[in-house]
Amino acid sequence: MGARDVEVRGRAVAVTVAALVLLIIVQLSVIAPLDLPLGSPDVVLIVLTFVALARGPLFGAIIGFVVGLIADLLSTHVLGQTTMIFCLIGYGVGLTHDEAGRTVYLPMIAAAAASALGTAGQAALAGILGNASLTGGQVFLRSVGAVLYALVLTPLLFPLVTAGMRRLYRDDS
Numbered sequence: 001m002g003a004r005d006v007e008v009r010g011r012a013v014a015v016t017v018a019a020l021v022l023l024i025i026v027q028l029s030v031i032a033p034l035d036l037p038l039g040s041p042d043v044v045l046i047v048l049t050f051v052a053l054a055r056g057p058l059f060g061a062i063i064g065f066v067v068g069l070i071a072d073l074l075s076t077h078v079l080g081q082t083t084m085i086f087c088l089i090g091y092g093v094g095l096t097h098d099e100a101g102r103t104v105y106l107p108m109i110a111a112a113a114a115s116a117l118g119t120a121g122q123a124a125l126a127g128i129l130g131n132a133s134l135t136g137g138q139v140f141l142r143s144v145g146a147v148l149y150a151l152v153l154t155p156l157l158f159p160l161v162t163a164g165m166r167r168l169y170r171d172d173s
Contacts, residue, residue, distance in 0.1 A: 012168050013062060016051055019164070020067045023047055024074060038145025042118060043157070044071065046150055048086055049093050049114040050161035053107060057094030064090025078129050085121045089114045107158045108151055115146035 023044045031040050048067060052060025068086030072079050093110050100106055123139040126132050134142070 012055075012165075013059070013066075015168055016063055016165075017066050017070075020044055020047060020051075020063065021070055024067070024071050028074060036145075036149075038148065039119075039142040041149030041153060042115060042146065043153065045086065045089065045114060045118045046111050046153055046157060047161055048090055049111050050107060050158050051165065052090045052092075052094035053097060053100050053110055054162050054165045055094065056097040057091045060090030060092075060094030061087050062090075064088070077126065077131060081122065081125045081129065085118055085125065088121075089118055108154045111150040111154045111158075112147045115150040116143045119143045119146040 027042070027044050031043060034040055044067065048060070048064055051063055064086035065083055068083035069080075071082045071086070075082065093114055096106060096110060119142050120139055123132070123134050123142075126134075
């Protein structure tokens with residue numbers, strides 16, 4: 001691995017994190033305050049899923065860790081809660097990277113599963129850490145809502161994210 005490879009990866013990480021930080025701001029200031037049925041979609045988690053799907057488990061885990069930490073710093077819950085969820089989801093979805101080109105359904109399945117696991121994982125961690133604010137039924141409904149929102153947003157966001165990732169790597173080549 002040469003200096004050029006490290007530079008490309010460093011630039012890709014920096015640009016991806018910057019884009020996701022902007023999405024965190026949009027998520028907190030625009031999307032979260034909306035009074036949507038079944039909660040609000042986690043657009044940051046959905047985009048993280050597509051980044052991990054496009055670039056693999058290591059990149060997904062690194063981006064998930066950094067973006068999760070920034071999201072934790074901007075929230076009122078325990079530091080590390082979102083970091084752990086995003087890092088694990090980034091890594092887990094990234095493991096399916098090699099299969100991404102074989103089926104058009106994988107992005108939808110990955111986004112739906114990541115959204116459900118992210119919602120349930122956040123609730124479970126909050127309960128473990130003593131800050132439980134949702135009942136089991138509420139967690140189930142929010143997870144169902146997260147899946148539905150992910151399925152609706154995937155056709156809109158997945159092409160944008162993959163095109164951005166391709167362009168980012170093409171510009172560095």
